[in-house]
Amino acid sequence: MFVLVNLKTYPCDPVEVAQAAKEVSEESGVRIGVAAQDADLARVAETGVETWAQHVDPIEYGSNTGHTLAETVAEAGAEGTLINHSENRLKLADIDGSVQAAERADLETCVCANNPAQIGAVTALGPDSVAVEPPELIGGDVSVATGDPDIVTDAVEAAEAVDEDVEVYCGAGISTGDDVESAGELGATGVLLASGVAKADDPRAALEDLVEPLA
Amino acid sequence: MFVLVNLKTYPCDPVEVAQAAKEVSEESGVRIGVAAQDADLARVAETGVETWAQHVDPIEYGSNTGHTLAETVAEAGAEGTLINHSENRLKLADIDGSVQAAERADLETCVCANNPAQIGAVTALGPDSVAVEPPELIGGDVSVATGDPDIVTDAVEAAEAVDEDVEVYCGAGISTGDDVESAGELGATGVLLASGVAKADDPRAALEDLVEPLA
Amino acid sequence: MFVLVNLKTYPCDPVEVAQAAKEVSEESGVRIGVAAQDADLARVAETGVETWAQHVDPIEYGSNTGHTLAETVAEAGAEGTLINHSENRLKLADIDGSVQAAERADLETCVCANNPAQIGAVTALGPDSVAVEPPELIGGDVSVATGDPDIVTDAVEAAEAVDEDVEVYCGAGISTGDDVESAGELGATGVLLASGVAKADDPRAALEDLVEPLA
Amino acid sequence: MFVLVNLKTYPCDPVEVAQAAKEVSEESGVRIGVAAQDADLARVAETGVETWAQHVDPIEYGSNTGHTLAETVAEAGAEGTLINHSENRLKLADIDGSVQAAERADLETCVCANNPAQIGAVTALGPDSVAVEPPELIGGDVSVATGDPDIVTDAVEAAEAVDEDVEVYCGAGISTGDDVESAGELGATGVLLASGVAKADDPRAALEDLVEPLA
Numbered sequence: 053m054f055v056l057v058n059l060k061t062y063p064c065d066p067v068e069v070a071q072a073a074k075e076v077s078e079e080s081g082v083r084i085g086v087a088a089q090d091a092d093l094a095r096v097a098e099t100g101v102e103t104w105a106q107h108v109d110p111i112e113y114g115s116n117t118g119h120t121l122a123e124t125v126a127e128a129g130a131e132g133t134l135i136n137h138s139e140n141r142l143k144l145a146d147i148d149g150s151v152q153a154a155e156r157a158d159l160e161t162c163v164c165a166n167n168p169a170q171i172g173a174v175t176a177l178g179p180d181s182v183a184v185e186p187p188e189l190i191g192g193d194v195s196v197a198t199g200d201p202d203i204v205t206d207a208v209e210a211a212e213a214v215d216e217d218v219e220v221y222c223g224a225g226i227s228t229g230d231d232v233e234s235a236g237e238l239g240a241t242g243v244l245l246a247s248g249v250a251k252a253d254d255p256r257a258a259l260e261d262l263v264e265p266l267a
Numbered sequence: 268m269f270v271l272v273n274l275k276t277y278p279c280d281p282v283e284v285a286q287a288a289k290e291v292s293e294e295s296g297v298r299i300g301v302a303a304q305d306a307d308l309a310r311v312a313e314t315g316v317e318t319w320a321q322h323v324d325p326i327e328y329g330s331n332t333g334h335t336l337a338e339t340v341a342e343a344g345a346e347g348t349l350i351n352h353s354e355n356r357l358k359l360a361d362i363d364g365s366v367q368a369a370e371r372a373d374l375e376t377c378v379c380a381n382n383p384a385q386i387g388a389v390t391a392l393g394p395d396s397v398a399v400e401p402p403e404l405i406g407g408d409v410s411v412a413t414g415d416p417d418i419v420t421d422a423v424e425a426a427e428a429v430d431e432d433v434e435v436y437c438g439a440g441i442s443t444g445d446d447v448e449s450a451g452e453l454g455a456t457g458v459l460l461a462s463g464v465a466k467a468d469d470p471r472a473a474l475e476d477l478v479e480p481l482a
Numbered sequence: 483m484f485v486l487v488n489l490k491t492y493p494c495d496p497v498e499v500a501q502a503a504k505e506v507s508e509e510s511g512v513r514i515g516v517a518a519q520d521a522d523l524a525r526v527a528e529t530g531v532e533t534w535a536q537h538v539d540p541i542e543y544g545s546n547t548g549h550t551l552a553e554t555v556a557e558a559g560a561e562g563t564l565i566n567h568s569e570n571r572l573k574l575a576d577i578d579g580s581v582q583a584a585e586r587a588d589l590e591t592c593v594c595a596n597n598p599a600q601i602g603a604v605t606a607l608g609p610d611s612v613a614v615e616p617p618e619l620i621g622g623d624v625s626v627a628t629g630d631p632d633i634v635t636d637a638v639e640a641a642e643a644v645d646e647d648v649e650v651y652c653g654a655g656i657s658t659g660d661d662v663e664s665a666g667e668l669g670a671t672g673v674l675l676a677s678g679v680a681k682a683d684d685p686r687a688a689l690e691d692l693v694e695p696l697a
Numbered sequence: 698m699f700v701l702v703n704l705k706t707y708p709c710d711p712v713e714v715a716q717a718a719k720e721v722s723e724e725s726g727v728r729i730g731v732a733a734q735d736a737d738l739a740r741v742a743e744t745g746v747e748t749w750a751q752h753v754d755p756i757e758y759g760s761n762t763g764h765t766l767a768e769t770v771a772e773a774g775a776e777g778t779l780i781n782h783s784e785n786r787l788k789l790a791d792i793d794g795s796v797q798a799a800e801r802a803d804l805e806t807c808v809c810a811n812n813p814a815q816i817g818a819v820t821a822l823g824p825d826s827v828a829v830e831p832p833e834l835i836g837g838d839v840s841v842a843t844g845d846p847d848i849v850t851d852a853v854e855a856a857e858a859v860d861e862d863v864e865v866y867c868g869a870g871i872s873t874g875d876d877v878e879s880a881g882e883l884g885a886t887g888v889l890l891a892s893g894v895a896k897a898d899d900p901r902a903a904l905e906d907l908v909e910p911l912a
Contacts, residue, residue, distance in 0.1 A: 061766040063758040089766065090735035091773040107763025113708040115836060115891070118752025118765075118785035121706040121734065128736040140763035141358045144351065148385050170363055172391030176429060177384050191760060214391060214429055246760070276551040278543040304551065305520035306558040322548025328493040330621060330676070333537025333570035335548075336491040336519065343521040355548035406545060461545070571788045574781065578815055600793055602821035606859060607814050644821065644859055 053232065053266050054221065054242030056104060056162070057259075058087045058134070062250040066092040067099060069249060072256035074101040082263040087134055090120055097129020105133040107140050108159065110149025122150075122157035132160030134244075136174065138187055144173075151179050162221060164244075168203060171220070172210035181219035182211055183244050189224035191247065196224040197234035208239035227258075233265040268447065268481050269436065269457030271319060271377070272474075273302040273349070277465040281307040282314060284464060287471035289316040295482040299474065302349055305335055312344020320348040322355050323374065325364025337365075337372035347375030349459075351389065353402055359388075366394050377436060379459075383418060386435070387425035396434035397426055398459050404439035406462065411439040412449035423454035442473075448480040483662065483696050484651065484672030486534060486592070487689075488517045488564070492680040496522040497529060499679060502686035504531040510697040514689065517564055520550055527559020535563040537570050538589070540579025552580075552587035562590035564674075566604065568615055574603075581609050592651060594674075598633060601650070602640035611649035612641055613674050619654035621677065626654040627664035638669035657688075663695040698877065698911050699826075699866065699887030701749060701807070702904075703732045703779070707895040711737040712744060714894060717901035719746040725912040729904065732779055735765055742774020750778040752785050753804065755794025767795075767802035777805030779889075781819065783830055789818075796824050807866060809889075813848060816865070817855035826864035827856055828889050834869035836892065841869040842879035853884035872903075878910040 057073060059066055070086050077084040087104035088096040097103040109119040125133065135150045136142045142150065147163060154161045161179040165171045171184050184207035189196050197204060208220045222240045226232065227248030235243050245262070252258035272288060274281055285301050292299040302319035303311040312318040324334040340348065350365045351357045357365065362378060369376045376394040380386045386399050399422035404411050412419060423435045437455040441447060442463030450458050460477070467473035487503060489496055500516050507514040517534035518526040527533040539549040555563065565580045566572045572580065577593060584591045591609040595601045601614050614637035619626050627634060638650045652670045656662065657678030665673050675692070682688035702718060704711055715731050722729040732749035733741040742748040754764040770778065780795045781787045787795065792808060799806045806824040810816045816829050829852035834841050842849060853865045867885040871877065872893030880888050890907070897903035 058762060061756060061758055061761040061764060061769065087762075089769050091738050091765075091769045093736050094739055105763075111706060113706055116706040116784055117703060117732075117779065117782040118750075119706060120736075120763075124706065124734050124736045134762065136359065137762040139761055141360050143356045144359045144362060144385055144388060145356050145381055147359060148381070148388075166360055166363070169392050170359055172429070173359060173363075173388040176387035176391060176425070210391070214387070273547060276541060276543055276546040276549060276554065302547075304554050306523050306550075306554045308521050309524055320548075326491060328491055331491040331569055332488060332517075332564065332567040333535075333550075334491060335521075339491065339519050339521045349547065352547040354546055566789065571790050573786045574789045574792060574815055574818060575786050575811055577789060578811070578818075596790055596793070599822050600789055602859070603789060603793075603818040606817035606821060606855070640821070644817070 053236055054083045054085065055232065055262060056085045056087060056221070056242060056244050057249045058106065058244055058246040059089065059250050060246055061089060062247070064250045066096050069255045070096045070099040070101040072259055074099050076256060076259040076263060080263040080267040082266045084259065084263070085132065090125060093125055093128040093130055102131055103129050105130040105159070106137065107135065108133045108150050108154050110146045110153055122153040122159055126157040126159055130159060132162065135161055135163045135179070137164045138166065138185055138190060147174060148177050151177050168206035168210040171207040172214050175211040175214040175218045178215070179218060181221055181242065183221040183223055185223040185244065192225045194225045195231035195234065196222050196226065197231050197238055199225060201238055204235065204238040204240055229261050229263065229265040232262055268451055269298045269300065270447065270477060271300045271302060271436070271457060271459050272464045273321065273459055273461040274304065274465050275461055276304060277462070279465045281311050284470045285311040285314040285316040287474055289314050291471060291474040291478060295478040297478040297481045299478070300347065305340060308340055308343040308345055317346055318344050320345040320374070321352065322350065323348045323365050323369050325361045325368055327368070337368040337374055341372040341374055345374060347377065350376055350378045350394070352379045353381065353400055353405060362389060363392050366392050383421035383425040386422040387429050390426040390429040390433045393430070394433060396436055396457065398436040398438055400438040400459065407440045409440045410446035410449065411437050411441065412446050412453055414440060416453055419450060419453040419455055444476050444478065444480040447477055483666050484513045484515065485662065485692060486515045486517060486651070486672060486674050487679045488536065488674055488676040489519065489680050490676055491519060492677070494680045496526050499685045500526045500529040500531040502689055504529050506686065506689040506693060510693040512693040512696045514693070515562065520555060523555055523558040523560055532561055533559050535560040535589070536567065537565065538563045538580050538584050540576045540583055542583070552583040552589055556587040556589055560589060562592065565591055565593045565609070567594045568596065568617055568620060577604060578607050581607050598636035598640040601637040602644050605641040605644040605648045608645070609648060611651055611672065613651040613653055615653040615674065622655045624655045625661035625664065626652050626656065627661050627668055629655060631668055634665065634668040634670055659691050659693065659695040662692055698881050699728045699730065700877065700907060701730045701732060701866070701887060701889050702894045703751065703889055703891040704734065704895050705891055706734060707892070709895045711741050714900045715741045715744040715746040717904055719744050721901065721904040721908060725908040727908040727911045729908070730777065735770060738770055738773040738775055747776055748774050750775040750804070751782065752780065753778045753795050753799050755791045755798055757798070767798040767804055771802040771804055775804060777807065780806055780808045780824070782809045783811065783832055783835060792819060793822050796822050813851035813855040816852040817859050820856040820859040820863045823860070824863060826866055826887065828866040828868055830868040830889065837870045839870045840876035840879065841867050841871065842876050842883055844870060846883055849880060849883040849885055874906050874908065874910040877907055
């Protein structure tokens with residue numbers, strides 16, 4: 053089970069969360085990654101945690117002011133990147149281009165989508181993983197794994213029908229170890245979460261709770 | 268074989284092309300459609316030709332100023348719609364929403380994409396048909412069927428791997444009956460073309476040439 | 483005072499509203515226009531009402547699938563067009579291009595914006611008129627003229643500081659004759675409204691009420 | 698005269714350029730800034746050079762995956778930011794929001810635009826400076842100051858007519874000290890340049906040449 057903590061643009065201390073994630077991952081043996089803002093990537097990566105970018109653009113070296121180049125975030129320490137997160141929806145052709153850009157820079161790719169049909173679609177673009185996040189549950193108190201379990205199993209089926217080698221993660225409302233365990237039982241091999249850790253008073257305790265059933 | 272003539276925003280007479288398409292279709296028995304600008308749909312449909320919209324937005328009745336509602340173009344006479352044309356690329360979630368909007372209004376759907384991987388992706392969204400149009404050939408003199416035949420066969424394979432019931436069309440550079448015939452031999456069941464007819468001095472003659480090998 | 487009724491994509495009968503607007507305008511002597519969906523423009527214009535498009539794209543004749551060409555909506559009967567409506571926000575360069583496209587096709591232009599600073603900005607692009615519509619009041623029961631009168635007077639000032647020849651309209655929440663009268667007292671020379679007429683059980687009665695204080 | 702070097706996503710060493718800029722600025726007394734990719738901001742700022750971001754999004758702390766928060770780039774060491782660069786054109790409402798976000802984080806703002814009309818428009822949004830860059834000259838060998846001098850004087854006039862306190866810079870094709878000097882004679886108080894320094898074999902020498910007439 054892969055736990056990916058998305059720091060978004062929350063007012064947390066990214067280094068504190070990264071250090072906690074690093075330590076809890078080592079203690080529990082559970083794979084934990086942290087997706088940080090571009091300008092924080094280098095200092096997050098310095099903690100030794102598995103570091104992810106939140107987005108890369110479908111571009112190459114060249115004249116692209118204000119865009120995110122996959123090679124640059126990789127050089128800053130990112131090992132993977134989210135693509136097409138619900139807060140950063142892309143054109144289909146740009147998802148395709150971003151997956152290719154990330155692969156060119158040896159970044160692991162996780163493409164997000166709203167529903168099982170879209171999960172099938174993005175799986176066809178050949179990313180390493182896909183993540184289903186129902187928009188209506190994002191940021192809420194109800195976990196996708198309990199509030200809409202069918203969407204997880206349907207997403208797993210939709211991805212498998214297109215390409216069995218693509219991992220399926222899920223997100224939205226996940227904040228406890230039970231949520232993570234339920235997600236695993238539904239066929240997901242990873243979870244995306246954000247506020248449950250990034251906004252927690254004690255991010256380390258929140259992470260320990262999350263991985264407790266997996267350890 | 269379905270021949271869909273996209274009038275784009277060319278300075279042609281849409282009614283003249285529509286009448287020619289209607290007549291050539293009846294004489295040859297070949298299915299021919301005309302995709303017109305929204306403001307021309309009603310008078311194009313009055314000719315009796317199979318009328319298509321060039322785009323619909325992922326919206327419902329409501330507060331959507333300056334957008335294209337599927338129900339409105341259907342009421343104006345459209346029977347189908349292009350979605351995600353290379354000159355109107357959409358976010359993945361909006362392609363999904365536009366396909367659903369079109370189906371709600373009983374419009375036949377044809378979702379365009381750049382390459383076989385993206386064709387596999389849009390096929391997963393459940394449209395009636397998909398159309399592969401390599402951007403580098405659009406508007407040129409070399410037909411996709413002769414200039415890049417692998418892209419057509421790969422697109423047919425990519426779509427079949429996801430859903431065998433979705434038709435695969437191709438476009439870009441198609442202007443003669445030979446081009447149409449070649450497309451059919453590669454597995455396409457329809458072609459999209461534009462300037463070859465819309466910019467022709469004699470659209471009727473251009474259409475007759477196009478369908479000649481099919482009649 | 484100019485009253486522009488924006489039909490958006492509401493499920494109203496555009497011809498019924500257009501006929502009512504035409505008649506009430508003639509009876510009252512108040513200028514009334516109707517902004518319709520592209521596919522409805524021709525039949526709305528046939529009623530003789532002053533017909534507006536809801537949007538034009540910054541394009542010329544050519545390869546622009548699924549976009550709105552100013553010349554085409556003008557040929558369908560539009561005499562003016564909204565640009566940058568809050569439901570269709572454009573890039574600055576595209577507002578500029580759309581104003582130029584509209585002027586090329588002899589369409590009167592009304593560029594919308596959120597607040598006085600943005601009103602000053604769009605006035606600099608040289609449209610015929612600008613319209614301030616505070617997003618938080620759009621679609622509500624409180625008129626901009628009573629709920630946020632400063633925004634109207636500030637918008638009038640901001641536009642005058644840049645170009646005294648540009649008319650300033652206002653919109654959001656306007657549904658009664660009192661609202662229209664208040665808008666005029668604040669310096670606006672026109673109002674944009676939508677649901678107050680388009681969703682009324684009796685659009686003709688709604689229009690008569692609107693223009694009553696002006697007649 | 699302010700010389701702002703935009704590193705875009707060029708394959709240069711940002712720290713090398715930053716150190717050269719820092720030293721040449723100190724030696725010549727000419728203000729020189731470097732606009733870097735987000736992921737490079739911290740190490741560029743560590744050189745002590747005046748560091749700029751290439752873009753900020755119109756957002757606040759919160760749920761904004763893959764976007765650039767003004768506060769975060771400021772914390773990484775940025776003192777200013779470009780907004781609406783021609784390679785990153787924004788909606789008008791988002792330019793407004795980005796200027797406000799940057800000011801909230803104490804970032805100096807420079808809003809780019811294509812032509813004098815748009816320069817007048819963005820000046821109305823109250824940035825610290827605006828920069829006119831004719832798209833057709835960007836990346837070319839002809840400097841805006843010699844190839845299209847009227848656009849610079851017209852931009853200066855357009856900005857002054859709206860707000861005399863906003864500085865006017867120019868860019869596109871600037872690569873020599875003569876270009877910078879000409880820009881100043883036309884009324885610009887700063888220049889934006891990119892490839893002339895970022896792609897130079899010897900960035901330090903390129904910068905020395907640029908500031909030579911100003912020292």
